[in-house]
Amino acid sequence: MYINKIKLKNFRNYEEEKIEFDKNVNIIYGDNAQGKTNILESIFICSLGKSFRTNKEKELINKEKEYAKIEMVSTKEDRDIKINFEIKEKKKFNINGIPAKRTSDILGKNYIVLFTPEDITILKNEPSKRRRFLNIMISQLRPMYVHLLNQYNKTIEQRNIYLKQIKYESKPIDNLSIWDEQIVEIGKKIYEYRKEFIEKINEKILDIHLKTTENKEKIKIKYISNIRK
Ligand SMILES: Nc1ncnc2c1ncn2[C@@H]1O[C@H](COP(=O)(O)OP(=O)(O)OP(=O)(O)O)[C@@H](O)[C@H]1O
Ligand SMILES: [Mg+2]
Known part of the structure; x- marks a missing residue:
């Protein structure tokens, strides 16, 4: 399984961003407070349904905006999986275009391991x-x-x-x-x-x-x- 790309809209410090990943190792680098961990956070949310940094989900929305969106496309066993996340008043997930009934429905679609200091x-x-x-x-x-x-x-x-x-x-x-x-x-x-x-x-x-x-x-x-x- 690997992540192909991620699109961010009004997510944290990103207004509009599209990131494409390599199949193998990807290294994200930059100065402090540029949004590196925010990218990892967006992947985590699309894989586990919640953030690893906050329980206050409104924090995920860019301070100047009303809503935030993430779209993540990954490939598992030659099949694409598209997860859409949207947060306004409430959070919503779509799996391959179909609304998820419960957040837990997205579990197991993408396997991730987060390792931080x-x-x-x-x-x-x-x-x-x-x-x-x-x-x-x-x-x-x-x-x-x-x-x-x-x-x-x-x-x-x-x-x-x-x-x-x-x-x-x-x-x-x-x-x-x-x-x-x-x-x-x-x-x-x-x-x-x-x-x-x-x-x-x-x-x-x-x-x-x-x-x-x-x-x-x-x-x-x-x-x-x-x-x-
Ligand atoms: N809701 C929000 N709206 C706008 N900006 C936000 C929001 N939440 C966080 N930020 C901004 O995101 C930036 C922090 O991003 P992040 O933690 O991803 O940085 P980093 O690149 O991982 O930095 P470091 O190298 O210090 O770990 C800060 O500039 C912070 O102000
Ligand atoms: Mg960081």
Whole structure:
């Protein structure tokens, strides 16, 4: 898979821009604050449906304008995929001219890996950073995983609402188990997906790391979870 071109309209500091990419390696260089990361951000949005820099999506629209558009064309297995993104009041996606019902519909169309200097936080910071990284990677490969994550978060939310109802409305505490059971069920599935992904990564990195360290170091990633079977 490779990205052919990207068209930007009123996106960040770009009013109108068309960029064509080479099939192989592309190097984007320039002075500070010229818009290099903005280009990466536009690719990320067309692949994962959201920015890696902001949750406030209005920020993506050029300060002087009312709306922003991105069009990205990529080729996968000899077929072109066109993703259109538009943001005005709300954001909208089109996949090959057909409106996407949900943002998650665009996942898996383009496989991307973003690596920035901040990614060192995956190793250094708290586990939630590592989970986020895993979520981004697995979501692209397994649409079902996105569905599970949404379900998991919704169930936690409902459980929290019920906890308040126990406290303030004297609802029976026994009913809490309804949510607990669901959380366990969904959590188990999420765990399996993550475990599988890490096993696959391990197969790949072992060789790469042996080569780069001239057979001196064996690398292995361990998934430590508090799930007990
Ligand atoms: N909504 C917006 N409207 C107009 N300009 C914007 C908007 N959001 C960001 N910018 C501009 O985009 C520029 C930053 O772009 P970007 O972060 O891509 O730069 P960069 O080339 O990656 O720089 P560096 O080399 O420092 O990483 C800044 O000039 C900033 O003012
Ligand atoms: Mg930058």
